[in-house]
Amino acid sequence: MNPESLIASAAINIGLAIFILTLFSILKKQPSNDPIYFPRRLSESQRQSQSQSPSHRRDENRSALSLRRFLPSVSWISRAFRVSEDEILQTNGLDALIIIRLFKFGIKFFVVCSLVGLLILLPVNYSGDGLTAISHHSLDSFTISNISPGSNRRWRKRYFEMWERGEPPVRRENQAKSIEKRIEDLRRRSVVKKHNQTPLLLNPSKEDSVKLSLYEENLEELHHKIHQLQCEDMLKEKELPVAFVTFKSRLGAALVAQSQQHSNPVLWITDAAPEPRDVSWRNLAIPHRFLPLCNFGVIVAASLLTIFFAIPVTAVQGIAKFEKLKKWFPPAMAVQLIPGLSSIITGYLPSAVLKGFIYIVPFAMLGMAKLAGCISKSKEEIKACNMVFYFLVGNVFFWSLLSGSLIDEIGESFTHPKDFPSHLASAVSAQADFFVTYILTDGLSGFSLEILQPGLLCWDAIKSCTYGRGKEKTPYLYSLPYYRIIPLVSLSVLIGIVYAVVAPLLLPFLIGYFLLGYAVFINQIEDVYETVYETCGQFWPCIHHYILIAIILMQITMIGIFGLKSKPAASISTIPLLVLTLMFNEYCKMRFLPTFNLLSIQNAKEFDELDEKCNQVEFNYENASTAYCPPCLRPLNCMESGSSCTAPLVSSSSF
Structure with missing residues (x-):
């Protein structure tokens, strides 16, 4: 050059x-x-x-x-x-x-x-x-x-956690699909109203509003039932290969995560869990x-x-x-x-x-x-x-x-x-x-x-x-x-x-x-x-x-x-x-x-003592218990769209 x-x-x-x-x-x-x-x-x-x-x-x-x-x-x-x-x-x-x-x-x-x-x-x-x-x-x-x-x-x-694998598949339910179609039809009819040749206005009638709220309640209840049935079927078909375990103290979680639980090291593996928002749920079902x-x-x-x-x-x-x-x-x-x-x-x-x-x-x-x-x-x-x-x-x-x-x-x-x-x-x-x-x-x-x-x-x-x-x-x-x-x-x-x-x-x-x-x-x-x-x-x-x-x-x-x-x-x-x-x-x-x-035992003990002084032990335990919840068990709000990391297992696009 x-x-x-x-x-x-x-x-x-x-x-x-x-x-x-x-x-x-x-x-x-x-x-x-x-x-x-x-x-x-x-x-x-x-x-x-x-x-x-x-x-x-x-x-x-x-x-x-x-x-x-x-x-x-x-x-x-x-x-x-x-x-x-x-x-x-x-x-x-x-x-x-x-x-x-x-x-x-x-x-x-x-x-x-x-x-x-x-x-x-x-x-x-x-x-x-x-x-x-x-x-x-x-x-x-x-x-x-x-x-x-x-x-x-x-x-x-x-x-304070150990990781879990497993996420059940999504099923299609004709009943939920039918209810969603009715809701969409009611919304479409509510929009198609004219007033003095002006553009379309969102002005639903009282009767349609009552029907709409009723169908929404039925749809949300049906979604929860679908989730419950799916989890029950999954547990009956096959036991989950891993699980999240919540501890009340960081000391206990650190001791378990850093120790060998069985004489066969590949039979029972423990590891510190990542952040709840960092968990890759799709890979948890892969056997070790x-x-x-x-x-x-x-x-x-x-x-x-x-x-x-x-x-x-x-x-x-x-x-x-x-x-x-x-x-x-x-x-x-x-x-x-x-x-x-x-x-x-x-x-x-x-x-x-x-x-x-x-x-x-x-x-x-x-x-x-x-x-x-x-x-x-x-x-x-x-x-x-x-x-x-x-x-x-x-x-x-x-x-x-x-x-x-x-x-x-x-x-x-x-x-x-x-x-x-x-x-x-x-x-x-x-x-x-x-x-x-x-x-x-x-x-x-x-x-x-x-x-x-x-x-x-x-x-x-x-x-x-x-x-x-x-x-x-x-x-x-x-x-x-x-x-x-x-x-x-x-x-x-x-x-x-x-x-x-x-x-x-x-x-x-x-x-x-x-x-x-x-x-x-x-x-x-x-x-x-x-x-x-x-x-x-x-x-x-x-x-x-x-x-x-x-x-x-x-x-x-x-x-x-x-x-x-x-x-x-x-x-x-x-x-x-x-x-x-x-x-x-x-x-x-x-x-x-x-x-x-690894989190050292000394630091874990110091953090636990600090939580006790601030009365945060029970609060942290409850948060940890609910944070690591798989998508199939998360509370549903079918009328609101969530992010990709918190999306419900059963969504309208899956029906």
């Missing part, structure tokens, strides 16, 4: 980011777009049922037509940097704060690395004389490959003996997806290595007939195409994780988070590195096989320009599209012009996609750590990446996404593991590069650092990891 390609990529991504963020700042001020850009605030105001909440007052001020509504602004960025961690913790929970902490870690860490890299490593690399031939790689002169083998210019960087088979199937499916995606990644690297591609595929030279087109194709297109392919991966992995039999939604997302990260490391990092090196060096390797190690070391450093374009595309274009939400904008426009015309808009409220955000950001951390010494010029781009990501996701967490469960920081051990992998890869890379650069002493002295890193990881697993997985 030549300098023109890198400049073209930077110019396109910066231009797109400025345009998209400008468009977002204008669209966000339009009251009609509140369901897209303020769904969380709208949902909270609806729950509170306040006629003059702050969000409503904001809408009233913005509803007046003024020039300010159509002028771009950056007030959302300044507001994002004014939000404190305590505010995020109180309003969104610890899991949302972990994402913000990840961005803060990236900002602080790479600012320090940039100071060292740009002031010390970059001049050392640039003043080397390792590249005597003309290179097509624009960053080679600033990477460690520019230092000749054997040179002394070597720098090293040291751097089938879970290993489900996990194995998910691993096989994820592996096949990873192997399949090696094809587009190789094609992307073929586009990026355009100079070599012209020799193997002469018709590609036609691209050079249009001035500047080759720079766009080699600089911007590979990272954009790769980003487009990667976009669908988190959703595919989440779908697989749902088939693994996890008892909670959070465990499904954690499993998907791990699968997405390993997919990105395998395909985006390793396969991009290997395929790019092979495409670049295969000809040289055949003609000069003895020089293959030195060519490989140079090729590893040469991939820095591709990862610069990837960081630019993922950060500038990716984060800008994340905050603009073009998909929802198009869908809302189509809906407003078709079947949703004239209807009140409902907020587009979705949960925070941890399984998509954490792996992608962690991959950027990995790229930055590995290339911090190899190509320090990459570090300033990473600082911009994390600054923009921080502002974008503060806005999304505060205004857009909803917190649907709280794991009390279960995602942080995953982030710790991802950063550990990045440090180990960086150290292994430096061991290999020092060896290929004829510096065995530097290579050997890096090995103890790798050992110390692994030992530190083992210490963290012993010291900190159990805190995330």
